[in-house]
Amino acid sequence: MNQPDATADTTNGAPPIPSGVGNLRRFIDVARGRRRPLVHLQHNPDPDALGSGAAVQYLLKRLMGVDSILAYTGRVGRVENRAMLRYLKIEIMPSFKIDYDEHDLIIVVDTHPGSGTCRLPMGVVPDVVVDHHPAQPDALQGVAFPYFDPDFGSTSTMVGALFVANGIEAPVRIATALTYGIRTDTMDLARGGTAEDEAIYREMYAVADKQVLARIERARVPQQYFIVLERGLRHALVTDNALTTYLGEIAHSDAVAEIADLLFRLEGMKWIIVAGHTGPIMYCSIRATQAKDVRAGEVARTISDGKGGGHDTFAAAQIPMEPGVEPDAFYEDLRKRFLKEVGAKQTLTRPLTIPPDTEVPRVHERATGAARASTASREDEEQADEPLPA
Numbered sequence: 369m370n371q372p373d374a375t376a377d378t379t380n381g382a383p384p385i386p387s388g389v390g391n392l393r394r395f396i397d398v399a400r401g402r403r404r405p406l407v408h409l410q411h412n413p414d415p416d417a418l419g420s421g422a423a424v425q426y427l428l429k430r431l432m433g434v435d436s437i438l439a440y441t442g443r444v445g446r447v448e449n450r451a452m453l454r455y456l457k458i459e460i461m462p463s464f465k466i467d468y469d470e471h472d473l474i475i476v477v478d479t480h481p482g483s484g485t486c487r488l489p490m491g492v493v494p495d496v497v498v499d500h501h502p503a504q505p506d507a508l509q510g511v512a513f514p515y516f517d518p519d520f521g522s523t524s525t526m527v528g529a530l531f532v533a534n535g536i537e538a539p540v541r542i543a544t545a546l547t548y549g550i551r552t553d554t555m556d557l558a559r560g561g562t563a564e565d566e567a568i569y570r571e572m573y574a575v576a577d578k579q580v581l582a583r584i585e586r587a588r589v590p591q592q593y594f595i596v597l598e599r600g601l602r603h604a605l606v607t608d609n610a611l612t613t614y615l616g617e618i619a620h621s622d623a624v625a626e627i628a629d630l631l632f633r634l635e636g637m638k639w640i641i642v643a644g645h646t647g648p649i650m651y652c653s654i655r656a657t658q659a660k661d662v663r664a665g666e667v668a669r670t671i672s673d674g675k676g677g678g679h680d681t682f683a684a685a686q687i688p689m690e691p692g693v694e695p696d697a698f699y700e701d702l703r704k705r706f707l708k709e710v711g712a713k714q715t716l717t718r719p720l721t722i723p724p725d726t727e728v729p730r731v732h733e734r735a736t737g738a739a740r741a742s743t744a745s746r747e748d749e750e751q752a753d754e755p756l757p758a
């Protein structure tokens with residue numbers, strides 16, 4: 369990975385930060401006098417949601433002297449994200465344990481009302497929304513301060529701008545969290561990042577704890593990770609310039625994005641879809657190469673009948689399956705719709721590695737059982753420090 373040089377001059381050549389000053393003033397105007405703020409994160413919070421949420425929490429404490437709660441729905445699945453919580457001491461609380469009526473300031477971070485990734489309790493209208501995801505025009509109705517801008521590569525950039533533009537120093541913990549948030553949402557500033565993302569990233573990276581960043585990025589994975597990866601490889605089909613694969617039952621929804629990013633490195637591919645289900649919910653992740661007329665977000669929305677969306681080059685969907693529907697058959701149908709939508713010639717299909725119906729040796733099944741038994745003990749092991757990369 370080619371990270372920007374931390375020792376590089378951070379002012380020369382960096383563009384001015386236009387928006388941070390006025391936005392912090394508006395944020396303070398709305399937050400003033402509120403004693404029990406709640407920061408509601410994106411469903412299945414990713415590093416951008418966790419980083420920007422922790423930074424908003426820090427601003428509330430530093431500027432207004434109030435403690436706030438970080439609330440989440442779904443789960444934190446990826447080991448990197450769990451390592452981030454642990455090393456950066458970010459505490460989050462499941463939304464169902466919280467009475468939203470007891471809070472006098474609701475701030476939604478890295479998502480917005482009406483989006484599939486915003487699981488606010490019914491009837492709750494947030495006071496503040498901080499988000500960079502494209503939204504329908506009516507999504508921010510009734511929100512006192514919508515700090516909203518789809519031009520940004522990450523929400524962490526937007527919150528980071530509040531620090532930088534107002535001369536507020538971010539402590540190491542927060543700078544590290546925002547660095548990781550920007551990094552993961554923009555694929556190291558290669559995807560959807562702007563000059564401003566880069567400028568804020570440099571400011572935060574200069575302060576960030578590089579050892580902790582390395583520990584988060586190289587967090588140990590449970591055996592289950594490789595079992596799911598193997599399934600992804602075995603079911604992978606190359607159809608024309610599109611790659612499709614199915615992970616079957618997955619423990620957490622992040623697995624589809626993880627495998628999609630990995631397999632999309634296959635040369636010659638223009639599109640990829642990776643799907644897997646958790647109970648009755650089919651998750652899928654779509655990636656596309658940047659090109660004119662390539663709209664991954666629209667493809668996700670179309671094939672999921674409105675249960676998905678996203679950006680031009682990366683998108684996702686969460687589709688509830690009707691009771692009694694066979695997930696494998698559901699995936700087959702989804703795959704066909706995807707291929708039709710992206711115009712891939714179905715006659716040009718070959719397996720990526722081995723044919724998907726190849727018999728799997730028995731030793732594999734035993735390994736699967738062992739993995740299930742051993743994942744339970746992972747939580748305790750996580751207390752141990754992750755090894756640093758050599």
Ligand SMILES: [Mn+2]
Nearest residue numbers: 416478523553
């Ligand atoms: Mn984000």
